[in-house]
Amino acid sequence: MSALLAAQSVSMAVGRATLVDDVSLEISAGEMVAIVGPNGAGKSTLLRMLSGDLRPSRGMIRLKQRDLHAYRPRELAQHRAMLSQHVNVTFPFTVEEIVTMGAGESPRAVARGLVEAALDEVGLTQFRFRQLPTLSGGEQQRAHFARVLVQLACGEARHGPGLVLLDEPTSSLDLRHQIDLVETARRRAAQGTAVIAILHDLNLAMRFADRVLLLHRGRLAIDGDRTAAVTAETIRQIFEIDAVIAHTDQGVPFLLPQTMRPV
């Protein structure tokens, strides 16, 4: 099966700095991929290029065998959805209005069902008529995730499996909602969606992703299976900390940083 998204030797240079350097990757439908790496490794820049928001200074990205920049914005939105890191809403839109924005120009009857399902999935049904700016950071992040789920569902209903890109979707969430969100993404992948998420929590990445991409100084250092990609050696090289990697009874790896010595 050919890749849903394919990036060939993609680079991004701003002035003399190279933010992303010669990255190639392929993602198939139904795959869930985590992008991890230290601050400033180029994760967000790479994701913005994969979304079509930034045009790479070199290289080529294809979505469903077509040049990403050949899509018009409205068309592109039906094949890929993206959740940005910081979304600041100044006007008093309600949660329901924000989530409905994901439906674009879909018929109102179709949109309503999808919006209700998405609100239920992120656990915000009782907040639907609240104004978004009055909610906590984590609740707002879940509302935007629901909006992205609606957009994805609308596109997939017409064009089959799509792509969803998540930029640190769990950054403001408590432990339970982090798991909820990643499990929701996992369910989408099981239905055929290609999921790419930037995650800072390596344990979350190793637990839920099929593949882990480790970025370091703009380059793709590791692209591999979740159980093989993250080793104590790579953690020491790239994150510059000592860590122990152990396994649960089910064989899922987990990581414990060791550098912080008890006082």
Add this chain to the structure above:
Amino acid sequence: MSAVAERPARADQDRGGTSLRPAATLTILCLLAALAGAALIALTVGAAGIPLARLPAALGLWADGTAGPLQARDQLVVWSIRIPRIAAAAMVGALLATSGAIMQGLFRNPLADPALVGVSSGGAFAAAAAIVFTDSRFGASLYFMQHQLLPVAAFAGSLVTTIVLYAIASRGGRTSIAIFLLGGLALAAIANAGIGLLVFVADDRQLRDITFWLLGSLSGATWSKLTTLAPVLVIALIACHSVARGLDVLVLGEAEAFHSGVDVEQLKRISIVLVSAMIGVAVSICGVISFVGIVVPHLLRLVIGPGHRLLLPASAISGAVLLVGADTVARTIVAPAEMPIGILTAAIGAPFFLAMLLRQRGLVSL
């Protein structure tokens, strides 16, 4: 146990178990009724009072055979002075309020206003230049058509300001909102410096004309000016419909709007041209009337919510109501003289703007 079971239900009510926003049709109907009421009051009040009982005859709705000099006078006042003036106030109010709402959506900031980015100032500068030029030795041959020249100049001034602003702010097909706003402040400063210079060199008569223009007045409204206003308003309101959804989604930021399928660059281009055309025409008819574009959309958002599909038409009607009311007060409060309406709207609008600013201090990031 029962208390625990009850809590979710009550919380649901507290947090608005049902949407509190009024239905769109009801909102529009109420606003239209308010506009009709304001227009009716404006028709009867003024230097020449026309009681409600005489109004139908004055409008020529029926001839009751008692046609006398009084009725002839009433008809003249109503048809030649009041109706054009009320219609002009309504249309200018609609243009100002709607362009304000569009600009706020574009900037994702409830404090943005066409007057803020120099679009109104550019128009006013061009108008003031036209006044001084046609009154000078070089332009004396054009003095006879000063009244025709003024609107054209104001329109051109607004348009040039917007085009220059767009050239400053856009680079490689993308427009930066921050540069747009700051560039607008600089252009407003340049236009205001130019107006200052014109005021400095103007003689007494020119000074009076310029000042009157700058303060804003609807006393010059005529049927011929309405023929300029009406088509622009109709086209603008139709165009508003096409940008409404885009402006809604733009509240998420330019990147998220693009991810959601909005052609952000096209949306910005249409909105900018729309705003400049609306402001140019409004300034050309009645000078600078400020704050309508900030006050009306803000109050409406509190009641009907920020969705632009309803906000834009509702702003148009509410702006019309506000300006018809303000103009009625402006021409009666110091009767038989007339207060420039710009003074009135600024006196009410500026404190309102400050109050908004204080309330939003923590929320708005520029």
